[in-house]
Amino acid sequence: MITKTSATSTGHTIVLEGVEKCFKGMERPAVASLTTSIESGAVMGLVGPDGAGKTTLIRMLAGLLKQDSGTLRVTNLDPIKQDRELHAVLGYMPQKFGLYEDLSVMENLNLYADLRSVIGEERRATFEKLLTFTDLTRFTDRLAGKLSGGMKQKLGLACTLIGQPKVLLLDEPGVGVDPISRRELWKMVHELADEGMLILWSTSYLDEAEQCRQVLLMNEGKLIFNGPPQELTQRMAGRSILLSATQGTNRKLLQKALTFPQITDGVIQGKAVRLILREGEEHQQLPALLDQPGAEVIEAEPRFEDAFIDLLGGNPASESALAKIMPIAEGHPDDVVIESQSLTKKFGSFAATDNVSFQVKRGEIFGLLGPNGAGKSTTFKMMCGLLVPTSGKALVLGMDLKTSSGKARQHLGYMAQKFSLYGNLTVEQNLKFFSGAYGLHGQKQRDKMNEMIEAFNFSPILKQEPNALPLGFKQRLALSCALMHEPDILFLDEPTSGVDPITRREFWLHINGMVEKGVTVMVTTHFMDEAEYCDRIGLVYRGKIIASGSPDDLKQQVATADNINPTMEQAFIDLVQRYDKGTEND
Incomplete structure (x- = not known):
């Protein structure tokens, strides 16, 4: 794809020293006193929960935001003061990549080649390589809007790679992409890293983090782990176990398990429940603790996700x-x-x-x-x-x-992939609109709204618009709107x-919890x-x-x-x- 170079000879590094970024109205910095360095040669993962500061950091690296304090260098360039030089060597793929859906694959490539001043024979050779690399050769005439999610991400990556950038910033490229397409994306990105490109991949899919040489784990703007993902995962050895219900359902078993302080996390895994024990706890006590006599306890191979949740203090929901x-x-x-x-x-x-x-x-x-x-x-x-x-x-x-x-829809609740909320209405107005649309009025409407506000703790954000909320709050609001009529x-x-x-x-x-009640x-x-x-x-x-x-x-x-x-x-x-x-x- 690109000419192989070494990190040491080209200086493909990102260096941050005491970088901080605050936004008006926020109680804490979006990025707080961040000091680290990133080198080329392998994919660096950037992981953390919603609001951790991942996107803010990537936007500062791309020169779209200016840090409030500290120094930041991308390939020895200041992203703000030397933005023109940086853009010549930087590829940036944001969460909502700017493909033009009414243009074809080839028209999108031509547009980005024009923006990068890639012309003539260089353009022809670049397109040939990129189309082969992303397996889009057969789809050059297809409108971008008609591509599958995985193909859109491949086209986005191809457009980002025009001009042969030395640094590639990818903000959640795997979102909405099926496992096969994600595997193909990773194969392509690993090839680029092997050829000397510096790649920072932000993700909320923690199985992706396991594919990185090193991860930066952020929470509330702070860097709380920096190292190989396997190092963090191995801390969980002996604390990840599988337990199958001998009485009741796995759903009830999980709900009960999460109420005990000995258990910091749990998920359903097929016919079993995967539980994470607090450090120092013994798993032999679990069958009796959970009223599952005769249940077999199997020690499971720890996962990076187990360690991630544990490092953040465990699953807060019980x-x-x-x-x-x-x-x-x-x-x-x-x-x-x-x-x-x-x-x-x-x-x-x-x-x-x-x-x-x-x-x-x-x-x-x-x-x-x-x-x-x-x-x-x-x-x-x-x-x-x-x-x-x-x-x-x-x-x-x-x-x-x-x-x-009409009659059937009275029994249905629908939560759309893109969360069909009204961005120009406040949280309270969205709740009122959707409850009214489902036929709730007067005291019954007010009661249901108050129930949802209390259940999801919406009171502090009632007057805010959904577009300004973190993704997790949008999701809670979308779910509550879909359930107003108790489907x-x-x-x-x-x-x-x-x-x-x-x-x-x-x-x-x-x-x-709702399924246990017959939903x-x-x-x-x-x-x-x-x-x-x-x-x-x-x-x-x-x-x-x-x-x-x-x-x-x-x-x-x-x-x-x-x-x-x-x-x-x-x-x-x-x-x-x-x-x-x-x-x-x-």
Whole structure:
């Protein structure tokens, strides 16, 4: 891709000494007294929860913000005073990359080449390399807006690489991208790092952090760890365990476990619950502590995410205030409440969803997984009445959404991928608008608003607009707006895309609590650890469901003698690749 150079000969380093940045109205600095250095040769990870200061730091490095104090150098250049020289050697890909969706792939590349003054033979050779590198050669005439999420990120990376930058700043490039596309992005970025480029990759996906040579872990503007991710992970040896419920459900077991001070964190992992013990605690006591007689306790391999949560003080959420105020959903656990019957949606001759059938029972979490562009979003939108099927039926409580959509929607809550909030209304006004839209008025509306304000602690931010809020607060607001009318069926479209692990845990604490009260959930996600919360999964690819079953069922389908306990991500990738091989052989 680029000419191989050494970090020492080119000075590809970032040096920060006492860098601080404050914003008006904030109680603490967005970045506080940060001193560190970053060298080229491998990918450096920048991780931390919402509001940690990651994006502020990257914007200062890109010369878009000026630090209040301290010194900052990128390849020996001051980003503010020497901005023109810096922009000649810097590639910056923000969270919302500026692709022009009404331009084609090639037109976007030409635009960025014009901005970088890359012309003539150099432009032709650069485009050829970049299109091959990103595997976009076949799609040069396709509008950027018609690309899948993964392909958009590849195009964004290609545009960023025009002009052969020496430093690459990537702000959450993996958000909204499926596991296969993320793996391809990482392969490309590792190649660039091996060739001498300095790369800083900001992420809220902690499995990505494990791929970095070194990570900078920030929290509340401060650097709290700087080193190889494995160093932090190994601190958790002996404290990560798996426990399966012998009585009740895993959801109830997790909810109970999080209330004990001996346990600092917990998530559902297939048929088991993954628990993190406080330092010095013994796991032999857990079955008795959790009323699970005879339960087997298995020591699990620690993960970077375990160490991340532990370093931040553990999972702060123990009980769901939201679940407490939701009523118990009526109906029998065997009732089918969501059903797809030979569902098909065609756009011209292209079948985005092709003869898809499945059922979801009362109090179940059903996950639709699939690569970008596989058809899961189209299927999802038909199931909640946002798209009319070409053929087949989408049924909710036995009602056809095509003919009885109004009545069926009274039972539905919908949380969109982009959080369908009104940015020019305050938090309070959003709550009032959505409760009114769902038919709540007068005292009943005021009571429900007050319940949500208390459950989510919205009081300090009631007069703020959602656009000014951190992602975690936007997510809580979107969820509360979707639940104003107390629906017994909840549709979640990538509900935790881009949020940090702590916010994700809080979100699923609420969902698990509601499901225990009979609420039925249908969810799409690209986050494979999140898929573990599902009772059953339908893996969508090329418009069809190519595999279905519990998370453990799907993992066992790809298990081998060499890998007897595959991860959910490995199962996802292997099942898609197997399907491709099978169709090639047909």
